[in-house]
């Protein structure tokens with residue numbers, strides 16, 4: 228019985244990074260100190276090698292996370308340990324982490340990776356939410372997060388069936404809020420746009436769905452996955468034994484190909500580390516700002532401000548500038564706040580893990 232790893236997104240590029248003699252596997256779920264992984268010969272519960280644990284203790288960014296590709300080392304009959312995390316192509320990171328020029332991550336001991344190797348980031352925003360229309364500011368924020376992860380954002384305006392008139396106008400507004408990003412209307416209820424969304428995952432790509440509570444994420448996951456997610460997935464069909472359904476709740480193979488990562492952490496993701504992403508989602512303002520007379524122009528009335536000039540000419544919507552200001556302020560505030568909180572969380576978490584390791588003697592190299 229074997230799994231076809233290419234259906235999980237394994238490529239020649241990744242294969243080139245696999246150490247000699249190691250067995251490749253994708254992380255489907257993590258537990259403290261261990262992971263559920265899928266390898267060619269099936270699913271395994273694997274502990275982390277001592278050097279992986281040491282690296283993670285120094286910097287939690289080194290901890291395996293869902294979506295990671297891992298190199299396994301064979302221990303004995305049917306048992307493996309997780310020996311290395313292969314270089315990540317993208318990552319959703321919470322906490323104080325910066326990205327170096329080649330896209331690698333360099334942590335400062337506080338970051339936490341929520342999901343890795345995500346190609347497509349669906350930003351779900353309901354066309355109609357309670358009594359309100361789509362929240363453009365929220366779309367901007369989540370698109371910024373998506374860019375920051377290294378993945379490609381695609382905005383899905385969900386529940387489009389609730390919007391009979393003026394949907395085209397709404398989509399135009401959304402496109403203005405997310406320049407350079409594909410925007411589509413989706414109704415999971417009627418099936419409109421679902422095939423189109425699924426087509427982004429062709430070639431066994433991996434996606435996440437970000438969006439506020441009630442945006443229709445779960446409904447969309449089910450629509451994308453096809454009926455009875457757990458029973459019809461192709462990856463598991465190859466296994467034929469019908470076991471191990473639980474890990475697929477976090478790394479979900481879709482009936483039409485491709486995968487979705489759906490974890491509580493990704494669902495809760497808010498406004499973390501959006502530095503570069505903010506610049507990109509506001510590329511219109513950033514490029515106007517290049518023509519401001521002063522390099523450090525705050526666009527609040529300085530002489531020769533090109534941003535305010537565009538505003539006066541009606542070329543830049545006022546809402547857009549307001550949104551940009553708000554996001555800049557929030558990013559600053561969140562950065563200071565999450566840093567302190569995360570540091571504490573991580574300290575507590577590792578205290579518990581170290582205690583556990585001492586108790587079981589598992590920390591001996």
Ligand SMILES: Nc1nc2c(ncn2[C@@H]2O[C@H](COP(=O)(O)OP(=O)(O)OP(=O)(O)O)[C@@H](O)[C@H]2O)c(=O)[nH]1
Pocket residue numbers: 385386387388389413414415416417438439440441442443444445446447494
């Ligand atoms: N009219 C309409 N309703 C929908 C559609 N998709 C989802 N809903 C409804 O919207 C509500 C919320 O949908 P969920 O899929 O649970 O939303 P969610 O984003 O997963 O919400 P959380 O679990 O809170 O994050 C449910 O009552 C769905 O039935 C749609 O395409 N059209």
Ligand SMILES: [Zn+2]
Pocket residue numbers: 516519520524525526527529531532533534535
């Ligand atoms: Zn200016």
